[in-house]
Amino acid sequence: MEVINYPGTEDTPKIILDRNNGIFEISGRSLPEDSAEFYEPVLAWLEEYAKNPNPETTFIFKLEYFNTASSKLILDILSKLESISNTTVDWYFHEDDEDMEEAGCEFSELVEVPFSFKKY
Amino acid sequence: MKYIYELHKTMVARNLILVYEGEFTQEITKSVLAMAERNMDAAGEDSAVKRKVFNVMVECLQNIVKHSDAMPVDDNNGKSTNLAIFIIGKQEDKYIITSGNSISNDKVQMLQERLETINSLDKDGLKELYKKIIKEGSLSEKGGAGLGFVDMARKSGQKLQFDFEPINDKVSFFSLKTTIYRNEG
Structure with missing residues (x-):
């Protein structure tokens, strides 16, 4: 499978989806003008990956900020992960960022994927 | 040139x-x-206050980009413009983020009802509304999740003040x- 490697910008997150090296990570800021368009390749990639996934998948979210339109797409990504067995989500939040911690808790209540919360 | 000084004051x-x-x-x-x-x-x-201010600013600005309705202008070329205003005020104990934009009259009632519903809810009520919308909703054709005002109310912890002229x-x-109060983190 191709590797997705987007460098982060001031309004879009850094994304690495690398099956061979087992790296699945979204980090930084997400407030794109059109979040559906921005995340479309990510969802398509996961759709493909789900057909024949690695034995274990750890998906890292290390977001500094995301807007509400992105939150809908993050939920779509998490819903895709539900269908991939042995998947866990590592949800990172800055130690004084209660809102990001709470956002992770809320997502974890909406999908059937185990979350592990990590402070940085 | 006196207006410059007046504006400054x-x-x-x-x-x-x-x-x-x-x-x-x-x-x-992005520039703002x-x-x-x-x-x-x-x-x-x-940093916690900064994040909340940033959060509210993004939702507010992107709301204007997505939802502001062009106001017909009676100038020579008859061109419609999509103008709005965005203001950040800072006082001893709080930041005040204000925006103003034109919207079509047929949306006023819907918007007013949505804002009144949000203002009637407490912290837990807002959380439930947020989860309900994100779970059931899909993005509108303009790419909005219908969550912007809910998020602004949640992050600020205050009622949203609004007016239609x-x-x-x-x-x-x-x-x-x-x-957004500065001392409540």
Whole structure:
């Protein structure tokens, strides 16, 4: 499978989806003008990956900020992960960022994927 | 040239740190965010407050980009413009984020009801509404999740203040004010 490697910008997150090296990570800021368009390749990639996934998948979210339109797409990504067995989500939040911690808790209540919360 | 001094005095008297009037796009949004961030960094603002202000600013600015309705302008070329205003005020104990933009009159009632519903809810009620919308909703054709106002109310922890001023039989001017207290983190 191709590797997705987007460098982060001031309004879009850094994304690495690398099956061979087992790296699945979204980090930084997400407030794109059109979040559906921005995340479309990510969802398509996961759709493909789900057909024949690695034995274990750890998906890292290390977001500094995301807007509400992105939150809908993050939920779509998490819903895709539900269908991939042995998947866990590592949800990172800055130690004084209660809102990001709470956002992770809320997502974890909406999908059937185990979350592990990590402070940085 | 006296108006420049008058404008300056108004801004100082009202503690306005940033006023932008004009066209709103994603590029303008990024620039306004960068200016406000630099201002808060220079003032050594607490990072939790900075994040909340940033959060409310994004939703507010992107709402204008997505939902502001063009106001017919009677100038020579008859061109419609999509103008709005965005203001950040900073006082001893709080930041005040205000926006104003024209919206079509047929949306006023819907918007008013949505804002009143949000203002009637407490912290837990807002959380439930947020989860309900994100779970059931899909993105609108304009790419909005219908969560912006809910998020602004949640992050600020305050009621949203709003007003509709009729401009003519087609459009109204919609003003929205969100307050973020600096000492409540």
